[in-house]
Amino acid sequence: MNRPDREALVRQLLEQTPPPVPPDLYADAVRRGGRMLRRRTAARRLLWLLLFAASVAFLVWSLTARPWVEPPSETTPPLTGW
Template identity: 65%
Template sequence: MSQHDRNEAAVRQLLEGAAPTVPAGLYEEAVRRGARQLRRRRAFRRLLWLCLLAATVAFVIWASLAQPWVDPPSETTPPLTRW
């Protein structure tokens, strides 16, 4: 009998009883784990937003300095002087 089968049998025994009871401390443990998971998700989401903001600022600064939408000056023909 594997550990999974033993766990399943224990759960079935609890549920098939007259009134299913929750083991002591289970609620507190679930609340603690849920709160920790919520804090981690919130921190990860904030980190992603911060990275997105930093990338946007870096792109705007690069675009304002490099001006990629402007054609580079032509260097193949000399400028016209004394026409």
């Protein structure tokens, strides 16, 4: 199919009347869109809550376990009586 034939076919398709749209399509789209936005907002809030809880848990753990302090050496006996 050459270019003029394709252009003619596209023009013919564009000049045809579009198929009728169901009347309740807009209402369904608005309802589904609102539901998607609510779910997305709830998921975002849940993820922020989980991030905050993990941060608090890490802070409490780090303050109680103190992982930056070197543990006492247990490989050599204490030197007494010098």
